[in-house]
Amino acid sequence: MGTASSRARWTRTALLTLWILFALLPMYWTVVTAFKLPKAIYSGPSFIPGVDFKISTLSWQTLLTEERANFIKGILNSIVLASVSSFLSVLFGAFAAYGLARYKYDYKLFKNDDLGFLIVSQRIMPPIVSVLALFIIFRTFGLLDTHVGMILAYTAFNLPLALYLLKDFFSGIPRELEEAAAVDGYGKLDQIIRVVLPLTAPGLAAAYMLSFFFAWNEFLFALMLTFDTAMTLPVIITSWNTRMEPKWWFLSAVSIIAIIPPSIVAVLLDRFFMERRFLRGTR
Amino acid sequence: MAIFSSALARRVIASAQRREIFKHLLIAPPLLFFGAFAIFPLLFTLWVSLNFWPVGGEHRFIALANYQHILSDFSFRTSLRNNILYPLIAVPLEYALGFGVALLINQMTRGQRLIRLIAFMPMMLTPIVVGFIWKMLFYPTYGPIDFVLWRLGLPKVDWITNASAAFASIVITDIWQWTPFIILIMLGGLRSLPVEPFESARVDGASSWRIFWDVTFPMLLPYSIAAIVLRSIEAFKLFDIVLLISGGGPGVSTATTTLIAYFTSFRTGNMGPAAAMSVLLLIIVIVFSMTFLRITQWVLAHSGRV
Numbered sequence: 001m002g003t004a005s006s007r008a009r010w011t012r013t014a015l016l017t018l019w020i021l022f023a024l025l026p027m028y029w030t031v032v033t034a035f036k037l038p039k040a041i042y043s044g045p046s047f048i049p050g051v052d053f054k055i056s057t058l059s060w061q062t063l064l065t066e067e068r069a070n071f072i073k074g075i076l077n078s079i080v081l082a083s084v085s086s087f088l089s090v091l092f093g094a095f096a097a098y099g100l101a102r103y104k105y106d107y108k109l110f111k112n113d114d115l116g117f118l119i120v121s122q123r124i125m126p127p128i129v130s131v132l133a134l135f136i137i138f139r140t141f142g143l144l145d146t147h148v149g150m151i152l153a154y155t156a157f158n159l160p161l162a163l164y165l166l167k168d169f170f171s172g173i174p175r176e177l178e179e180a181a182a183v184d185g186y187g188k189l190d191q192i193i194r195v196v197l198p199l200t201a202p203g204l205a206a207a208y209m210l211s212f213f214f215a216w217n218e219f220l221f222a223l224m225l226t227f228d229t230a231m232t233l234p235v236i237i238t239s240w241n242t243r244m245e246p247k248w249w250f251l252s253a254v255s256i257i258a259i260i261p262p263s264i265v266a267v268l269l270d271r272f273f274m275e276r277r278f279l280r281g282t283r
Numbered sequence: 284m285a286i287f288s289s290a291l292a293r294r295v296i297a298s299a300q301r302r303e304i305f306k307h308l309l310i311a312p313p314l315l316f317f318g319a320f321a322i323f324p325l326l327f328t329l330w331v332s333l334n335f336w337p338v339g340g341e342h343r344f345i346a347l348a349n350y351q352h353i354l355s356d357f358s359f360r361t362s363l364r365n366n367i368l369y370p371l372i373a374v375p376l377e378y379a380l381g382f383g384v385a386l387l388i389n390q391m392t393r394g395q396r397l398i399r400l401i402a403f404m405p406m407m408l409t410p411i412v413v414g415f416i417w418k419m420l421f422y423p424t425y426g427p428i429d430f431v432l433w434r435l436g437l438p439k440v441d442w443i444t445n446a447s448a449a450f451a452s453i454v455i456t457d458i459w460q461w462t463p464f465i466i467l468i469m470l471g472g473l474r475s476l477p478v479e480p481f482e483s484a485r486v487d488g489a490s491s492w493r494i495f496w497d498v499t500f501p502m503l504l505p506y507s508i509a510a511i512v513l514r515s516i517e518a519f520k521l522f523d524i525v526l527l528i529s530g531g532g533p534g535v536s537t538a539t540t541t542l543i544a545y546f547t548s549f550r551t552g553n554m555g556p557a558a559a560m561s562v563l564l565l566i567i568v569i570v571f572s573m574t575f576l577r578i579t580q581w582v583l584a585h586s587g588r589v
Contacts, residue, residue, distance in 0.1 A: 099309030
């Protein structure tokens with residue numbers, strides 16, 4: 001203990017502070033811009049609300065009046081697509097995870113241990129590879145720009161992740177519990193729904209939130225597979241960006257709203273993943 | 284007797300068959316989805332890349348003509364170069380910064396949770412929004428970055444029409460967005476380290492520097508590798524940010540292959556060349572992944588893991 005170590009500590013604090021500022025300033029700028037008047041933007045950058053520029057709610061008013069239809073469409077679509085596809089991902093993923101945990105599979109090309117490879121290969125493939133084909137396929141089957149098509153696409157997109165996440169959870173649940181239920185006369189399906197699923201609830205919640213997060217932020221699929229009815233928020237933001245640049249006060253306001261759901265998920269997931277007892281399922 | 288036992292046998296077999304069906308039903312949806320949305324599109328894209336394929340029109344088999352065409356196309360070649368350069372430049376920087384910040388955060392005693400949340404925020408934001416935010420920041424005249432540079436007495440940088448500056452702007456944005464990913468992984472690794480090696484090292488009087496290089500770094504090698512590999516694989520998919528910040532420009536100097544494939548397919552309506560570009564991109568990513576896997580195995584085998 002002495003000046004050397006406290007100097008080291010000061011350096012560490014300074015460096016960390018630099019990084020935190022770097023992380024925060026762009027977001028600060030966006031929030032501040034959302035409350036500026038067009039005049040404030042075009043006359044050069046201004047930093048402090050009230051001092052450098054007059055606070056205004058113009059962008060929020062625009063959001064609720066002129067651009068309301070597009071905005072509601074975008075946000076509703078994003079919510080519906082993300083929540084329904086995540087639900088399906090977790091549903092199918094949970095049952096499949098149960099299967100992988102309890103049974104032995106041996107199709108020639110796929111065995112229980114190949115799950116990891118499946119996941120990795122799906123992540124490695126750049127989405128442009130599949131989205132071009134999906135565009136043609138969707139077009140042929142009339143699924144282009146439909147909610148159904150997008151929900152299916154996003155479910156497929158997130159299923160491997162959900163499966164991977166849930167597999168460990170289901171492995172950690174002792175068979176005795178199901179066997180006890182079987183003795184009580186419950187069929188397999190009942191055993192899963194009544195006994196196993198409630199115990200995996202934290203894992204299910206985490207898988208749902210993660211899927212929702214990825215579906216909400218997804219862009220390329222939405223860009224190529226929607227153009228009107230089913231446009232998600234990122235796609236609409238992009239079209240606004242080209243159409244009305246640089247009406248940044250407005251786009252900043254939209255951006256802030258767009259990042260609220262993923263931010264909530266981030267906070268919830270941090271609590272989940274950093275508490276390591278959840279990582280081990282039930283023990 | 285015989286009647287009862289055969290009836291019993293039939294019951295047992297029937298329930299075993301039901302179990303078999305049930306078991307297959309469980310795994311069927313994911314396999315079906317994977318087949319329909321990953322395997323089939325992949326094969327289909329491969330087929331499309333060998334055709335002249337106008338949307339809504341007749342397609343014609345032309346073998347490798349698309350590949351010949353794009354390999355001599357300046358936009359595509361530039362995008363390939365960029366697709367390799369972006370990860371090559373950004374990932375090492377993200378790794379160094381991320382590791383450093385993870386070390387700093389790990390040593391915090393109070394308020395770590397809040398700092399962690401702030402540090403992780405950039406990678407949680409919708410990439411399109413990230414692109415828009417940094418486009419605002421880099422914009423000449425209205426954006427704060429040039430303003431701050433000017434105030435600090437440094438020369439203003441033309442982030443839009445200067446190719447190198449535009450490239451740098453994308454790299455900077457990528458670093459802002461994805462360094463948290465590295466922080467996340469390395470922090471997880473740091474928190475899982477046992478205390479004993481560090482205690483004994485300190486008792487032996489080792490300096491912090493030595494401790495880091497001789498204890499921390501080797502023990503975290505698996506995490507480092509995982510972080511770099513995962514990050515690099517994602518970096519090949521760069522698209523959202525480039526579209527928003529530079530649109531691929533100036534010209535096509537900052538474009539990625541995904542971007543060029545997207546533009547080509549939409550501007551010409553012909554899916555063939557775009558499919559060929561995607562296939563080549565996929566091949567590059569696969570080659571890279573396998574190479575990295577090989578290197579990883581070599582490193583882990585030779586590192587004398589603690």
